[in-house]
Amino acid sequence: xxxxxxxxxxxxxxxxxxxxxxxxxxxxxxxxxxxxxxxxxxxxxxxxxxxxxxxxxxxxxxxxxxxxxxxxxxxxxxxxxxxxxxxxxxxxxxxxxxxxxxxxxxxxxxxxxxxxxxxxxxxxxxxxxxxxxxxxxxxxxxxxxxxxxxxxxxxxxxxxxxxxxxxxxxxxxxxxxxxxxxxxxxxxxxxxxxxxxxxxxxxxxxxxxxxxxxxxxxxxxxxxxxxxxxxxxxxxxxxxxxxxxxxxxxxxxxxxxxxxxxxxxxxxxxxxxxxxxxxxxxxxxxxxxxxxxxxxxxxxxxxxxxxxxxxxxxxxxxxxxxxxxxxxxxxxxxxxxxxxxxxxxxxxxxxx
Amino acid sequence: xxxxxxxxxxxxxxxxxxxxxxxxxxxxxxxxxxxxxxxxxxxxxxxxxxxxxxxxxxxxxxxxxxxxxxxxxxxxxxxxxxxxxxxxxxxxxxxxxxxxxxxxxxxxxxxxxxxxxxxxxxxxxxxxxxxxxxxxxxxxxxxxxxxxxxxxxxxxxxxxxxxxxxxxxxxxxxxxxxxxxxxxxxxxxxxxxxxxxxxxxxxxxxxxxxxxxxxxxxxxxxxxxxxxxxxxxxxxxxxxxxxxxxxxxxxxxxxxxxxxxxxxxxxxxxxxxxxxxxxxxxxxxxxxxxxxxxxxxxxxxxxxxxxxxxxxxxxxxxxxxxxx
Ligand SMILES: Cc1ncc(C[n+]2csc(CCOP(=O)(O)OP(=O)(O)O)c2C)c(N)n1
Numbered sequence: 001x002x003x004x005x006x007x008x009x010x011x012x013x014x015x016x017x018x019x020x021x022x023x024x025x026x027x028x029x030x031x032x033x034x035x036x037x038x039x040x041x042x043x044x045x046x047x048x049x050x051x052x053x054x055x056x057x058x059x060x061x062x063x064x065x066x067x068x069x070x071x072x073x074x075x076x077x078x079x080x081x082x083x084x085x086x087x088x089x090x091x092x093x094x095x096x097x098x099x100x101x102x103x104x105x106x107x108x109x110x111x112x113x114x115x116x117x118x119x120x121x122x123x124x125x126x127x128x129x130x131x132x133x134x135x136x137x138x139x140x141x142x143x144x145x146x147x148x149x150x151x152x153x154x155x156x157x158x159x160x161x162x163x164x165x166x167x168x169x170x171x172x173x174x175x176x177x178x179x180x181x182x183x184x185x186x187x188x189x190x191x192x193x194x195x196x197x198x199x200x201x202x203x204x205x206x207x208x209x210x211x212x213x214x215x216x217x218x219x220x221x222x223x224x225x226x227x228x229x230x231x232x233x234x235x236x237x238x239x240x241x242x243x244x245x246x247x248x249x250x251x252x253x254x255x256x257x258x259x260x261x262x263x264x265x266x267x268x269x270x271x272x273x274x275x276x277x278x279x280x281x282x283x284x285x286x287x288x289x290x291x292x293x294x295x296x297x298x299x300x301x302x303x304x305x306x307x308x309x310x311x312x313x314x315x316x317x318x319x320x321x322x323x324x325x326x327x328x329x330x331x332x333x334x335x336x337x338x339x340x341x342x343x344x345x346x347x348x349x350x351x352x
Numbered sequence: 353x354x355x356x357x358x359x360x361x362x363x364x365x366x367x368x369x370x371x372x373x374x375x376x377x378x379x380x381x382x383x384x385x386x387x388x389x390x391x392x393x394x395x396x397x398x399x400x401x402x403x404x405x406x407x408x409x410x411x412x413x414x415x416x417x418x419x420x421x422x423x424x425x426x427x428x429x430x431x432x433x434x435x436x437x438x439x440x441x442x443x444x445x446x447x448x449x450x451x452x453x454x455x456x457x458x459x460x461x462x463x464x465x466x467x468x469x470x471x472x473x474x475x476x477x478x479x480x481x482x483x484x485x486x487x488x489x490x491x492x493x494x495x496x497x498x499x500x501x502x503x504x505x506x507x508x509x510x511x512x513x514x515x516x517x518x519x520x521x522x523x524x525x526x527x528x529x530x531x532x533x534x535x536x537x538x539x540x541x542x543x544x545x546x547x548x549x550x551x552x553x554x555x556x557x558x559x560x561x562x563x564x565x566x567x568x569x570x571x572x573x574x575x576x577x578x579x580x581x582x583x584x585x586x587x588x589x590x591x592x593x594x595x596x597x598x599x600x601x602x603x604x605x606x607x608x609x610x611x612x613x614x615x616x617x618x619x620x621x622x623x624x625x626x627x628x629x630x631x632x633x634x635x636x637x638x639x640x641x642x643x644x645x646x647x648x649x650x651x652x653x654x655x656x657x658x659x660x661x662x663x664x665x666x667x668x669x670x671x672x673x674x675x676x
Binding site for chain 2: 342
């Protein structure tokens with residue numbers, strides 16, 4: 001059982017950190033550091049743009065109703081995990097993990113339409129915001145209750161193991177979710193069953209208004225893992241290479257039949273809990289400190305320093321993403337609302 | 353008397369009980385510094401301190417379990433579910449522990465579980481449900497859902513003072529939409545007693561929560577057509593005020609049972625059965641139910657609109673009943 005890595009030095013971030021973890025990538029089988037940087041940058045920037053449009057534009061214009069939750073500042077976690085997942089693997093994202101959908105090929109069109117309750121959305125207007133899944137793409141939708149996905153992810157992993165599949169499961173959740181009984185039951189079951197699943201915690205240090213120290217009396221989420229006989233690892237969640245590498249290693253263990261792992265990604269929620277919450281309970285200095293650690297800016301520095309991209313190329317990527325978003329919003333706004341006559345369809349197979 | 357919102361009335365009810373009785377305390381997620389997702393407990397941390405406004409981890413089962421345990425030790429906990437949709441996470445503690453403890457070993461559990469419920473706020477399947485029927489079929493619990501500010505405060509006080517576990521549903525749509533006069537002096541509204549919201553002659557509408565206001569809207573329109581609705585606001589769903597239900601039905605001879613919860617297994621079935629058993633001879637028409645269809649609560653506005661009972665749907669049913 002791997003010991004819990006101390007977290008201290010990781011959080012004292014320095015400019016070279018991403019470069020250092022990029023170098024470590026060479027030791028892990030999978031994408032090259034350059035590929036991680038380029039693809040990671042694109043998907044993180046795309047997530048940021050799509051979520052900015054949703055939260056700061058469409059929501060404020062009244063075009064999106066209901067709850068809006070974004071992953072601003074923590075994109076490296078879902079994108080890093082998404083890059084480590086193989087196409088056939090199963091994904092259990094949570095409510096700030098839009099990047100995981102994007103890496104798997106869900107389009108901004110489908111996402112904007114989902115948020116606007118249109119038929120072109122992933123749930124055809126039945127559901128809103130991040131409550132979306134697509135079985136064909138092996139993305140499982142959350143229910144709202146935090147941590148409810150954990151035992152479900154364990155079950156998918158148990159089935160895959162039973163079927164002799166090479167596929168594994170990736171399940172992401174927040175720090176707050178680890179307080180729920182479902183979390184503990186699911187983690188324990190997965191571990192007892194040596195189910196091929198990678199549990200990934202985005203520890204953004206707040207659950208709604210509740211700071212970590214009111215959520216748990218241990219220092220790290222990863223501290224919970226040894227009690228379940230599972231390796232727990234702590235990584236810098238704002239470093240896409242670090243996330244990728246840790247997830248890749250855990251995926252290797254899962255595929256090798258060694259069972260589940262818990263990876264705690266230290267990060268920060270650079271927004272209130274949701275679009276209607278300004279987050280004024282967060283001490284001012286935390287916003288400032290964590291703004292410095294923006295995962296997108298960090299990977300851009302690495303790209304430039306390593307000569308993998310020029311400033312012009314990065315600008316062109318951002319311009320392309322903005323165009324993609326413009327086009328996708330226009331498409332989504334043209335997608336109709338579901339017809340009220342379909343209200344009772346699909347409660348059961350074939351029901352009308 | 354001051355006019356306050358339904359939300360403020362609930363807040364005052366809890367606040368005054370906490371002032372009156374040091375054994376009353378609140379426990380839930382984000383209720384302290386943040387003042388609760390809907391701001392019901394706003395300012396209470398400053399007034400009552402962390403011992404009595406207890407912020408918890410995301411642990412509904414532990415919140416209710418701890419409330420039960422504290423009630424055994426002489427406290428009167430008010431536990432908050434951030435949304436009633438998450439009350440499912442505490443289901444076992446509520447229906448198996450709290451509800452049965454008095455009957456099994458004579459250990460009362462005087463606690464209140466507050467649960468913001470209901471749709472019409474674009475919340476989708478997990479922020480819009482009306483789960484009252486799950487609890488109405490659990491002997492040992494009391495189930496309350498006020499429709500007005502006056503009742504919200506008075507029922508909250510009664511719920512806190514009651515010596516049995518009370519599930520207190522608060523309709524989210526009413527929080528800021530409904531206002532009413534609330535006395536500054538101490539008063540309570542008894543549990544288990546319905547209230548005549550509107551007197552009428554032709555059709556007894558038996559309802560509660562947000563649907564009281566929907567029925568009122570329909571009554572205004574129907575009055576112009578010469579159809580007079582009587583509206584009975586149940587206020588407490590368990591125990592049911594059968595006497596008040598039967599009195600209204602016998603007076604009007606036609607009954608419409610209305611709720612926002614879905615139809616099958618909703619409390620409307622129970623009410624309509626009791627009317628059939630006990631007021632059959634007085635009826636001039638079948639007892640009619642109007643409720644949400646048997647589907648999850650959809651997100652897209654046109655779907656949600658089709659899902660929720662509204663004044664037009666009440667009018668349609670009432671016209672049918674009147675013409676029967
Ligand atoms: C069981 C349950 N209780 C309450 C809520 C309301 N709620 C939604 S998100 C949230 C905070 C979640 O915190 P965390 O798991 O750390 O994820 P984060 O939002 O920080 O990414 C809460 C309390 C919920 N969704 N589920």
